Amino acid sequence: MFAIQYVNRPGNGHGGYMVHDDKGMVWVKATNPADIRPLHVWLGKGNAVLGKELMRNAFSMPSIVLNAAQYNELVRDMPLHTERSFVKEG
Numbered sequence: 001m002f003a004i005q006y007v008n009r010p011g012n013g014h015g016g017y018m019v020h021d022d023k024g025m026v027w028v029k030a031t032n033p034a035d036i037r038p039l040h041v042w043l044g045k046g047n048a049v050l051g052k053e054l055m056r057n058a059f060s061m062p063s064i065v066l067n068a069a070q071y072n073e074l075v076r077d078m079p080l081h082t083e084r085s086f087v088k089e090g
Contacts, residue, residue: 002088005061006033009071018078019043023087027078033063042081054088 002022008015017028017039028039037048044051066074 001057001059003059003061004039004055006030006063007066007071007074008032008063009066009068011068014071016075018074019081019086021087022089023084025078026081026084026086027075028081038081043086045085054086 003020005018006015007018013031015032015035016030017036019026019028019039019042026042028042030036030038040048040051040055042051043054
C-alpha cells in the first residue's frame with residue numbers, strides 16, 4: 001500500500017501531492033486537488049489510466065494547508081516526481 005496527501009499553501013499555484021511509496025517520499029506538483037492527472041501519469045509510469053487504477057489501492061489522507069514556511073520546508077528536500085519512478089513492491 002502507498003499513501004497520498006494533497007498539500008498546499010495560500011497563493012496561486014502552490015500545491016502538490018505528497019506520495020509515500022515503497023522507496024520513500026515524492027512530490028508531484030499540482031495546482032489544486034482537482035489537478036490529479038500529473039499524479040495518475042506518474043503512478044502509471046506514463047499511463048494515466050493505469051495510474052488511476054493504482055489510486056484505488058492508495059491510502060488517501062485528508063488535504064492540508066500549511067503556511068509558507070512549513071510548505072517550503074516540507075517540499076525543499078523532497079524528490080520531485082520527475083527525478084524517479086513510482087515504486088510499489090509486491
